[in-house]
Amino acid sequence: MDIGELVLLITKALDEKPGNITADTTSDQVANWDSLGHIQILRMLDEQFDDVTMKSPALASSTSIKEIHSHLTEAGL
Numbered sequence: 001m002d003i004g005e006l007v008l009l010i011t012k013a014l015d016e017k018p019g020n021i022t023a024d025t026t027s028d029q030v031a032n033w034d035s036l037g038h039i040q041i042l043r044m045l046d047e048q049f050d051d052v053t054m055k056s057p058a059l060a061s062s063t064s065i066k067e068i069h070s071h072l073t074e075a076g077l
Contacts, residue, residue: 001077003069013044026064
C-alpha cells in the first residue's frame with residue numbers, strides 16, 4: 001500500500017479532516033488516535049486487507065503512520 005493511501009485510510013478511520021494527518025504523524029499528535037481510534041484503524045486495515053492484523057500482530061502496537069506502513073510492507077501489502 002502506498003503511504004498516501006494509508007494516510008487517507010487512517011484519516012477516515014479517525015474521522016479527521018483531510019490534511020490533519022500526514023506520513024509523519026504519530027499517535028500522540030492526534031487526539032482521536034486513542035485506544036478506540038487505534039481499534040478503528042485496525043478494523044479498517046482488516047477490512048481492506050483481509051484480516052491483516054492476524055498476519056502482522058505488531059500493527060496493534062504501532063504508534064505512527066510510518067510504523068504501520070512498515071508492518072504492512074513486511075506483510076507484503
